[in-house]
Amino acid sequence: MREKLKTIYICSECGETSPRWMGRCPSCGAWNTMTEDVVAQPSGGSSLKGSRAESVLGGAGLTAGKLSETSISEEQSRIVTHIHELDRVLGGGIVLGSVVLLGGEPGAGKSTLLLQLCGNISAHYEVLYVTGEESVRQIKLRANRLKVPQENIWLTAGNDIDAICELIEQKKPDLVVIDSIQTMHCSSVASSAGSVSQVRECSSRLLNVAKRLEIPTFIVGHVNKDGAIAGPKVMEHIVDTVLYFEGDKTLPYRILRAVKNRYGSTNEIGMFDMTTQGLQEIDNPSQLLLEGRPLGISGNSVCCVMEGTRPVLSEIQALVTKSGLSTARRTSSGFDYNRANLLLAVLEKRAGYFFGNLDVYINVVGGLYLSETSCDLSVCIALLSSLLDKPVGDKTVAIGEVGLGGEIRNVNSLEQRLREAQRIGFTKAIVPQHSLRQLNLQEFQDMELIGLNYVRDAVRALEG
Numbered sequence: 174m175r176e177k178l179k180t181i182y183i184c185s186e187c188g189e190t191s192p193r194w195m196g197r198c199p200s201c202g203a204w205n206t207m208t209e210d211v212v213a214q215p216s217g218g219s220s221l222k223g224s225r226a227e228s229v230l231g232g233a234g235l236t237a238g239k240l241s242e243t244s245i246s247e248e249q250s251r252i253v254t255h256i257h258e259l260d261r262v263l264g265g266g267i268v269l270g271s272v273v274l275l276g277g278e279p280g281a282g283k284s285t286l287l288l289q290l291c292g293n294i295s296a297h298y299e300v301l302y303v304t305g306e307e308s309v310r311q312i313k314l315r316a317n318r319l320k321v322p323q324e325n326i327w328l329t330a331g332n333d334i335d336a337i338c339e340l341i342e343q344k345k346p347d348l349v350v351i352d353s354i355q356t357m358h359c360s361s362v363a364s365s366a367g368s369v370s371q372v373r374e375c376s377s378r379l380l381n382v383a384k385r386l387e388i389p390t391f392i393v394g395h396v397n398k399d400g401a402i403a404g405p406k407v408m409e410h411i412v413d414t415v416l417y418f419e420g421d422k423t424l425p426y427r428i429l430r431a432v433k434n435r436y437g438s439t440n441e442i443g444m445f446d447m448t449t450q451g452l453q454e455i456d457n458p459s460q461l462l463l464e465g466r467p468l469g470i471s472g473n474s475v476c477c478v479m480e481g482t483r484p485v486l487s488e489i490q491a492l493v494t495k496s497g498l499s500t501a502r503r504t505s506s507g508f509d510y511n512r513a514n515l516l517l518a519v520l521e522k523r524a525g526y527f528f529g530n531l532d533v534y535i536n537v538v539g540g541l542y543l544s545e546t547s548c549d550l551s552v553c554i555a556l557l558s559s560l561l562d563k564p565v566g567d568k569t570v571a572i573g574e575v576g577l578g579g580e581i582r583n584v585n586s587l588e589q590r591l592r593e594a595q596r597i598g599f600t601k602a603i604v605p606q607h608s609l610r611q612l613n614l615q616e617f618q619d620m621e622l623i624g625l626n627y628v629r630d631a632v633r634a635l636e637g
């Protein structure tokens with residue numbers, strides 16, 4: 174019997190279906206998320222939901238085992254890729270049976286990273302690389318360029334998810350790469366590849382195989398205009414780990430970030446440099462971020478943020494100029510706009526520096542987004558430096574949170590941050606006064622530590 178096709182609308186956030194288009198999803202309340210889809214049965218919603226409820230780990234005749242009697246060792250449970258930046262973001266390697274979604278903009282380097290990963294582990298593991306986007310020859314070209322060892326990498330070009338799952342079951346590789354989920358197609362879903370229901374169905378089938386056979390699986394997902402992974406948010410819910418590969422044409426490097434990780438911290442970032450030989454790890458990001466920093470110019474200040482467990486030095490620039498407009502312009506890139514306004518207000522009220530009729534621009538160099546309050550002091554110093562046109566010392570770093578009372582507050586991991594600054598060659602650090610007592614001063618003998626109580630004393634950071 175031929176099934177009748179029917180057009181429905183599916184919310185890409187929560188998966189709610191509706192026979193009509195709606196501006197707002199009735200279930201989760203998100204705007205503009207209902208996308209058109211085609212399903213085979215009139216009761217499309219229920220068939221989709223049914224497939225989602227399909228058993229992943231075990232079907233009928235379910236039994237239970239004791240947690241204490243389930244034995245695994247730490248080495249057995251993870252594949253270490255020896256791409257340190259990737260291992261760290263994953264939480265120490267790839268967990269067996271985990272499904273990792275790798276999202277990123279076109280050209281960010283998703284395929285490159287995964288091919289390098291395959292090559293790196295191929296000495297000990299068999300890998301199956303499924304491409305739905307490129308031909309086998311194109312992958313081969315890339316592998317040659319990247320000088321990836323090719324012995325244990327199996328390659329196939331295809332789109333049919335059932336055939337792919339069958340191949341995985343048959344071959345039982347140690348790792349599977351699917352590039353990309355938007356090109357995969359399942360014949361039991363009527364809509365075209367890349368639609369919400371296709372993406373959901375295909376990923377749930379892959380998940381099923383991955384969990385059952387304990388094969389770690391990397392799935393590439395494209396991102397849409399808004400920067401979210403195209404396809405339903407529910408996909409992010411079913412996979413174990415969601416990584417984003419952020420790469421900008423204007424940035425000299427790419428950042429790999431975990432936005433969800435069932436087996437590791439989501440604070441860690443990995444940094445890579447895209448070269449002709451592929452992605453190179455950046456193990457000294459501070460050096461890179463401070464490269465080419467203008468010296469002896471007012472408005473520049475250096476802070477130190479914790480990117481996960483790693484301290485990273487970053488440069489903050491401020492420019493304060495006379496406004497030509499009736500309302501002064503304020504912009505902030507790489508630093509929270511509201512926080513910047515708050516700090517300006519604190520500087521006015523608690524330290525007596527007026528920015529009222531002045532344009533203020535704040536910029537974090539290098540494309541990092543500084544969300545930590547430990548940069549407050551550094552931002553204030555950059556602002557004062559520009560306002561008074563007095564440069565901050567080239568070898569000065571400032572770390573501290575600024576409260577509404579103008580007080581400088583402690584930050585976590587101060588020693589670690591100072592150690593990083595010392596390593597890069599900084600000789601002067603402006604820190605909260607309270608923290609000085611807790612520091613092991615022996616360790617920072619070749620560093621001049623200046624403790625501040627109030628933001629009005631921040632001018633002490635300036636030269637001249």
Ligand SMILES: Nc1ncnc2c1ncn2[C@@H]1O[C@H](COP(=O)(O)OP(=O)(O)OP(=O)(O)O)[C@@H](O)[C@H]1O
Nearest residue numbers: 277278279280281282283284285286447448449450
């Ligand atoms: N010969 C080369 N030398 C240096 N960089 C290159 C070279 N060839 C490709 N690249 C880089 O590789 C990037 C593309 O990498 P890759 O194909 O892995 O991206 P992707 O995220 O998989 O993209 P897509 O979403 O289109 O599949 C390009 O943006 C480019 O910067």
Ligand SMILES: [Mg+2]
Nearest residue numbers: 283284306352
């Ligand atoms: Mg690709």
Ligand SMILES: [Zn+2]
Nearest residue numbers: 184187198201
């Ligand atoms: Zn919804």
